[in-house]
Amino acid sequence: MLPPDDFAPEIGVAEILEPGLRRIVAPNPSPMTYRGTNTYLLGDSDIAVIDPGPDHPAHLEAILSALEPGQRVSHIIVTHTHLDHSPLAHPLAKHTEAEVWAFGDGTSGRSPIMQDLAQAGLMGGGEGVDHDFSPDHTLVDGDVLRGDGWALEALHTPGHIGNHLCLAWGDACLTADHVMGWATSLVSPPDGDLTDFMASCEKLAAREWRVFYPGHGAPVSDPNARLNWLVDHRRAREASILQALHDGPATAEDLARVIYTETPPALLGAATRNVLAHLVDLTGRGRVAPQSALQADALFGLNP
Template identity: 60%
Template sequence: MSFDPTPGQAETLAPGLRRVLAPNPSPMTYRGTNTYILGRGAVAVIDPGPDDRAHFKAIFDALAPNERITHILVTHSHVDHSPLARPLSRATGAPVLAHGDSTAGRRADLAQLSGLGGGEGIDPGFAPDHRLADGETIIGADWQITALHTPGHMGNHMCFAWQGALFTGDHVMGWASSMVSPPDGDLAAFMASLDRLRARPEHILYPGHGAPVQDGPARIAALATHRRARRAQILEALARGPATPEALTRAIYTDAPPGLLGAALRNVLAHLVELTDEKLAAPLGEMTVTTPWQRI
């Protein structure tokens, strides 16, 4: 499916829902970050995006006369999603709502390990004005949205349910799978969040990057199947002998573009952490990104 909207140009996706694409394309962000404007009159902004003056202006240009921003919601605090939240809040007086800061929801045991690396794209200064609880409902003038804590891609990741649709941030996208990078990401949590979303009644997904997903349950099932296949590949490779995350990445991701091999390595590491938790594999020494793992 073609997806090539013009950055900065507001598009109506559904009654009461507009999208403004940020001008930050990359191998990790696809065409850029999707900023959503929810409601009419008194509106919410979901994922303001990077701290970019042109995008800041585009969000205000997308508003009709006499419209105002009353809520700013952030799915998670990566630099392509959250940095514009504070400038937008200062300009409008609207509070920033999210699950927590960039350390919220992280596994404490993994955060204490200095050799795992990680931290890619974290917005370290992010702090919401209001910490959203799982299941909390936010009510606007003509809209209502429910926050769902969906850790995995990042510990503070949330999805938002609205009128039969889900805003899924980076947890579920149609154009690619998500990176899970320990210690900020956790694969077991990612899979549990997929199961939770698949069991919900919403069908349409509005992701942080890429086009809307019309059959959300099918896409969620496909992502879960993909992750289980990668897990099986890693176990099969370890059955032939110990290997480092880098060696496993080279052996498994044979068709990945060079620009995505770094993200692939982080996903392999996430699988190894999960397999270690399940006592199916173990590092030969301290758990680091360069340590060989063996099958148990």
């Protein structure tokens, strides 16, 4: 289901994806960000900059240079507060006098169980949260932002992180890191919540979409098929975890080493967090239980 590894955009260049929408890829490639973060410029006169990206001077210059005569940045929209998406928002705002819109700060939208895990000391393990970020204006599910010739509907889609938004633009959706164009989304507690992630997949699947524009990678031309694949992938991973637990209680790291046999060592930590996300979800559904307090290194066993 994942596309061939042929996404090779010119970094820092505004590429037209369709009338009214351009993409600039930031210079931050990595195993977590693929070729780099996709920054989108929506509009013909009032420009919405969606996911300004990392605080990188070359990327700021690329965004400003992409503005054509008669264009101005009217809105800066942040889909979520990971370090590869939000830090450039306020530097860009200083240059353009546009205001910043988002669901909230780095902890907004966390489910109660993830709040408990964070308070118990579980932190990190993901792409890094921009704890310095706060928006000028908050967006809640169903809010609509409008500029000259465009409208965006905010869809709260927690899962990758609690404050994650997708943005509906007619029958297109800017899906940020909920649905990516190159890999499955990382779900790393306490920022990521698999129960929320699956519910957000169902929410997106309830609509008919023409195309997804993701936060990393190429556009997704068969959106509903990709959503089905994401759900099936998670269900298969859940089945592997439950099968492995038939051999006895195990930690998330134990299970990751058994299940992610082809994962490079550098990504084993991310794989372990993905397994932990499944274990927390399975605990909430009564399928497994931690043998001590619910925490990252707990032993989990099957419920009878």
